[in-house]
Amino acid sequence: MNKLNIHTVFSRFQAANPNPKTELRYGNxxxxxxxxxxxxxxxxxxxxxxxxxxxxxxxxxxxxxxxxxxxxxxxxxxxxxxxxxxxxxxxxxxxxxxxxxxxxxxxxxxxxxxxxxxxxxxxxxxxxAFGQPTMAVDTHIFRVSQRIGLAKGKTPLAIEQKLMKVIPEEFIMNAHHWLILHGRYTCTAQKPKCQECMIVDVCRYGAKNV
DNA sequence: CTCCCGATAT
DNA sequence: ATATCAGGAG
Incomplete structure (x- = not known):
């Protein structure tokens, strides 16, 4: 069984994109x-x-x-x-x-x-803006967390609290950007692109989609 | 819970 | 035509 290995997931996100940032443009x-x-x-x-x-x-x-x-x-x-x-x-x-x-x-x-x-x-x-290790749970993170089995819950707050517990501390600062980008470009709402997913081998959902 | 609400992808 | 997009307020 391919149980989700959380350290593997974030290590790969980090290797692929060491310094993820928002795609919103701003100057201050x-x-x-x-x-x-x-x-x-x-x-x-x-x-x-x-x-x-x-x-x-x-x-x-x-x-x-x-x-x-x-x-x-x-x-x-x-x-x-x-x-x-x-x-x-x-x-x-x-x-x-x-x-x-x-x-x-x-x-x-x-x-x-x-x-x-x-x-x-x-x-x-x-x-x-202020460099704090928070987890902003938006529609992408809410969907991705449940789909790949990172965290389950009925509300964004519940997901946020579980993610904060489950994600290793070394990854917390960047985790929310990695998860958003993953959700936006790979683990999309409709027709997720499991064929080009870098964590498909440790993802239950992906296992049945490849 | 409903409402808000245009642009884009499917 | 319908679903979705970095949700929040009433």
Whole structure:
């Protein structure tokens, strides 16, 4: 039986991609926060397409307040759920200016109080901006974890907690990027590409798909 | 739980 | 035509 060997899985991810990073484009912490808020139920590619031009103008929350909601809505109208995201971005910018001197707070509690920021987004910012070993469980990680047998659970939080226990400490910092990239390009939702998967030999799901 | 919501892949 | 995409708020 090919039981999933977790150390093997992450060793291979590491060998193939020693320094994985987000595919969202950004120039500072505030732009990263903005991009992650925009990325809910949307592709990174689609977000980058809109933020490319936008981030030439918007580099701080004060910039966004000056820019205004109408202009923001137009700029992000190609992204799904753009109306609620636009509202959240305006409200978040106001809070950052009023309470955080225009900077992105570094604690989970403060981040999760921002409109449009839940646990997953907070985890991404904590990891990618501030170097903390968090596990942001998005749709890819939720699917991949269950499919390959890394972690089972009904909610993203349950998966997150199991992953934090199960993944060796040496891999925690990069694990969430490796898992996302694996889910996005190989272990896809429809028609996963098991033939070109680097962990197919230790994956139960893959065993029956090759 | 429902709603939000355009672009792209299948 | 339908499923999916770095979810979060009400």
């Amino acid at each position: 912490h505030y732009q990263l926060l903005t991009a992650v808020i925009l990325s809910a139920q949307a592709t990174d590619k689609g977000v980058n397409k809109a933020t490319g031009p936008l981030f030439k103008i918007i580099k701080t929350p004060q910039d966004l307040l000056n820019f205004g909601e109408e202009n923001l809505m137009k700029a992000i109208s190609t992204i799904g759920l753009y109306r609620s995201k636009g509202k959240h971005l305006m409200a978040t910018a106001q809070i950052l200016v009023d309470h955080y001197n225009g900077k992105v707070p570094r604690t989970r509690e403060a981040l999760e109080m921002l409109p449009g920021v839940g646990r997953k987004t907070a985890n991404v910012v904590l990891n990618t």
